[in-house]
Amino acid sequence: MTLRVAVIGAAGRMGQQVVEAVERADGLELAGRFDVGDDLGDLGGADVAVEFTVPGATLANVLHCVEQGVHAVVGTTGWTDESMSQVRAALAVQPKVGVLIAPNFAIGAVLTMRFAAQAARFYESVEVIELHHPDKVDAPSGTAIRTAEVIAEARRSAAVPPAPDATTSALDGARGAQVDGVPVHAVRLRGLVAHEEVLFGSPGETLTIRHDSYDRASFMPGVLAGVRGVVDRPGLTVGLEEILDL
Ligand SMILES: NC(=O)C1=CN([C@@H]2O[C@H](COP(=O)(O)OP(=O)(O)OC[C@H]3O[C@@H](n4cnc5c(N)ncnc54)[C@H](OP(=O)(O)O)[C@@H]3O)[C@@H](O)[C@H]2O)C=CC1
Numbered sequence: 001m002t003l004r005v006a007v008i009g010a011a012g013r014m015g016q017q018v019v020e021a022v023e024r025a026d027g028l029e030l031a032g033r034f035d036v037g038d039d040l041g042d043l044g045g046a047d048v049a050v051e052f053t054v055p056g057a058t059l060a061n062v063l064h065c066v067e068q069g070v071h072a073v074v075g076t077t078g079w080t081d082e083s084m085s086q087v088r089a090a091l092a093v094q095p096k097v098g099v100l101i102a103p104n105f106a107i108g109a110v111l112t113m114r115f116a117a118q119a120a121r122f123y124e125s126v127e128v129i130e131l132h133h134p135d136k137v138d139a140p141s142g143t144a145i146r147t148a149e150v151i152a153e154a155r156r157s158a159a160v161p162p163a164p165d166a167t168t169s170a171l172d173g174a175r176g177a178q179v180d181g182v183p184v185h186a187v188r189l190r191g192l193v194a195h196e197e198v199l200f201g202s203p204g205e206t207l208t209i210r211h212d213s214y215d216r217a218s219f220m221p222g223v224l225a226g227v228r229g230v231v232d233r234p235g236l237t238v239g240l241e242e243i244l245d246l
Pocket residue numbers: 008009010011012013014015034035036037052053054055057061074075076077078102103104105106142219
């Protein structure tokens with residue numbers, strides 16, 4: 001059966017790549033391209049909508065998809081517990097619809113989060129550095145926030161004490177943003193696409209886990225796996241790892 005796929009944010013950096021990937025993929029057909037100012041309507045009769053827009057627009061777009069009975073695969077950042085609760089409430093009245101929200105569709109980024117969670121309980125110190133192209137509007141990245149959260153969760157479960165830090169005076173921002181107790185640093189640099197480093201340290205050793213997306217092509221296999229997987233997963237799924245059975 002052919003799945004009809006609409007792309008919301010179709011004129012953007014990710015949206016353009018998704019349009020091409022859908023057009024090239026076996027068993028998928030482009031149902032429509034939507035961008036800012038367009039009426040989403042019935043999403044061109046789509047079965048699945050892929051949403052890559054901006055943090056301020058994504059919730060309304062996803063709620064519209066759910067109301068229309070259209071499954072959604074969402075890569076836009078900025079999701080909170082509160083906005084996810086609104087999606088769950090909308091899905092409760094559309095029990096056949098699935099929504100997948102994933103901060104990162106690159107397999108290496110998903111593995112980085114998984115490996116970081118595994119390593120977290122063995123090290124005293126941890127810091128996350130994310131590095132992106134300078135056109136990115138949010139900081140820190142959704143991926144870095146999620147990475148810090150899974151590390152913090154693993155450290156809490158293992159009763160690891162707070163990381164040592166003797167800093168008593170610092171310029172604003174010098175120690176990064178605290179995400180669930182984990183310092184997260186954001187670099188914006190022309191030439192980059194999307195990159196993340198997780199640094200762990202204990203006496204006498206460090207462990208660095210690094211992932212680099214050099215091209216947005218890196219996200220497409222994950223997006224397509226999400227499109228094919230979401231139709232059989234009613235309700236809200238958070239993270240591509242659920243679809244990949246990681
Ligand atoms: N999960 C993942 O794997 C990845 C997630 N991302 C995330 O995806 C999002 C998009 O990134 P990127 O493609 O680089 O951003 P872009 O700014 O290139 O694209 C966003 C597009 O959405 C459009 N847009 C804005 N508001 C709306 C709206 N209400 N309805 C429909 N379209 C709208 C924008 O139009 P205009 O420019 O005119 O405002 C633009 O064309 C970001 O949150 C980013 O962090 C990015 C890469 C991978």
